[in-house]
Amino acid sequence: MVNKSIWSLSTSTERRETLKGTITTDTAIIGGGLAGVLTAHFLEQAGRNCVILEAARIGSGQTKNTTAKVTSQHGLIYGKLIESVGKEKAGQYAAANQEAIRRYKILVDKYQIDCDWKDCPAYLYTARHTRKIREEYEAVKRLGIPAELTEKTELPCPVKLALKFKDQGRFHPLKFLYKMAAGLQIYENTKVKDVKENVVITDQGEVHAKQIIFACHYPFLNVPGYYFMRMHQERSYVVSVKHADMMEGMYYGIDSDALSYRSAGEVLLVGGGGHRTGKAPTGDPYEYLAHMAESYWPDCVETARWSAQDCMTLDHIPYIGQFSHSRPNWYVATGFGKWGMTSSMVSAMILTDLICKRENPYAEVFSPLRYNVQASAGNFIKDSGHAAAGLLKRAVWIPQEKLEQVHAGEGAVVEHEGHKYGVYKSETGETYAVSAHCPHLGCQLEWNAHEKSWDCPCHGSRFDYRGRHLDEPAQEDILCRKKEGK
Template sequence: MREQRKVTDSYWLQTAPGPDHPALDADLDVDVAVVGAGIAGLSTAHALARAGRRVAVLEAGRAAAGVTGYTTAKLTAQHTLVYDRLRRTRGPDGARLYARSQSEAIEHAAELVEELDIDCEWETRDAYTYVRDPSRVAELHAEADAARRAGLPASFTTETGLPFPVAGAVRVTGQAQFHPVRYLRALTADLLRLGGRVYEHTRVTGLTEGEPCRLTTEAGPVVTARDVVIATHYPVFDRALLFARLSPRRELVVAGPLGDGPDPDGMYITPDENTRSVRTAPYGPDGRRLLVVTGEHFTPGTGDPQAGFDRLAAWAETHFPGVTLDHAWATQDNESTDTVPLVGPFHPAARHTYVATGFGGWGLSNGIMAGLLLTALITGRDCLWRELYDPRRLKSVVREAPSLLKTQAEVARHFVGDRLKPPGSVADLAPGDGALVRSGGERLAVHRDEEGALHAVSARCTHLGCLVSFNRAERAWECPCHGSRFAVDGSVLQGPAVKPLERRELE
């Protein structure tokens, strides 16, 4: 019987701890307030500070320790099978603008790495989307053609560095991979040098739009800013109703030093097998390589993540014999219903509020792209791809109607169906497990810790009221509707929720 995979912190966070930043303890007035200190928020703040704006970044947890800290860290314009779809839904010009925006984001990061002398293990690698099923080869031929016509150095091939044969692959040369947390630590240091401010453990709970805008925080201080950027991965404010156009997904990662087998020497992904993504990274001073394998995606609050970790580890150990998988973590992202990120004005009436979300698993290039685009919008400069990513795009809303309706039907199914499921029993809870039980006329989320003590909180997500579910592998409560995540004590781990699950007493 396979030993249960223990979830650890991400390798990137463990190897780049970084300095602490203060919490906001007094009212503040700035030109631009950026909510969220991941790749999108810090890239935006840094670019704005270089443009002469007074910028403050407000982060509910720790900088770079959210989604960006748990990424696979591939920086590429090849996003699985996106270009053939864009060619059909947005036309050839839309596909070209997407390719150009992603490529310019990579070039911008490369320039910063050189200019700031950032030690972030930057490596140039080719990116591959592959399939092993011969019936899908036609898709790859179409994708290679679309990506090439969009301006990328793309081609179809059957030769890869993977330790198993493939039916075909789309190869895009000259892409990059790096250590994302080390990159952001250096970017943050330069932001501070430029006069920007970064506040950790400062959860934003309210937004009043106007001239100026006002942000309220959980601890009390108020931030006044002419412009506000919401870069919290999933927007923490619902006035734009973007939650109807976003689908959260969680994905698992296993990593560890390679054995004696060869380095596959590239960045790989397949849409088959519930996704498999492979890359390596420098590991130690002796030239060894770290294998990073991602896959087994699922909607938060559903499925069996522990079984997913086991399947992913078994796949990695089968194809890369001798690998020692000593890291396992999970990451989360949101996909827009038309697969194109939502970056720009927050809603149709917005004048000084902006958003960046819906990166669909490609947060590094999209986060850097978002920083360049939002800086252009805020400073009054033109940007060729502003309309492509504009959250207010109306034609796209019509095109994405089927996906939007499917997404909302799934939300409705959870909202109603999860309430019809029979409650669990406290007596059946093993140490480390959690379940929804009925007590005092309401559903409670109850966790039994390793010492046997019980911890009860309300089972209603504080975002829009769906019932949470327990993720035993990560010891967290998760909302299957919009992806909010909570610790066993009810505190918020991940938005869009900004309020904790209320504590309850068991009867």
């Protein structure tokens, strides 16, 4: 089965032209996903001219791979935030995400967007950890989010307790995106290669702008900002099935083996199996999700499967605002965790106000210029350790004979003539050898057997088995040599 989301399979839009030559604008936005498009819309409404630069097609990055839950329910987040950054800033985070839901509803109604919007509750549930749910409920109450405890859910699995967030929403993200993008100045298939002061340099030309926004999932410049030291990336998986029970609510489990659920038309989305990018999951996550769905609904039929990649910050709060102290006219929106829908809208609200020199009540907690030792130190050490471990692998010797041990349909890192290669053998016998080191900072790549990709365990760059670039922060393909099968 082809790995493609139901959103990509069910809608499309006209192609946009590529950039040609040099142009000038008020604001250049790098990235044509929800964060970039919403920010451009709000800035245009405020009288600013914007240009969006997209390396592929609009919505072709993480927006097409979301489960599209528009919710302020972000796992066990609010108790942690109160403890780490205080009640005031935790309240900013909560209020910003609640306002994001309201803004989505306003836009859907104002522009009559046919995007399958559905008002619905969101549940945090457990089969074991009721104390954690009750503690989160107390935190949520302190921050003024409408929520209640309940033991009643629509789930087919045992549930001891759930925390119900009222008045949340779900929708078709690409239908919404395509409508909001209409009328905006967007250049597709225009890959940004570098940014210098007020100039965005692409493979098709240059854009001179007063402000530059990095809304491209992962900021690809290492300096300034040092975002590669402040985030790691994680992968998660989804299957859609028909002939399963449809659910009014959206569900997110806090137990280690719990799944997430939401209905989308005639199919049910079942998600889970997350892991750090570059670290092989235990078993096949797609088969696990399909097996769990079948165990609950024996007659269900899988219709699609896909995966997403999320940037995880040190303190679990996105970086939205000024890019760095040394670049006052650069802005960034990244580190959304697994909650890209509300975070995209929050980004648009904050960045628009910052650029228009207006006060924003939520900007402080999301500021990329923050540094919170209590919230961040432990995770920073852990993430740095992962990066160092990846770099140290460059010295590991892998014998030549391991090349012959790679079976059809498998990939492995091998040593050949003094160089390390990632070798993949196709089912028809072709052998593809790529550089085993990520071009970003040189970490050794790991084989992802379930998606046939080479993944970087340090910072999350990904490449297909031919060496073609899939995910940032790396910007280039890796060298590939192909040998035809017999």
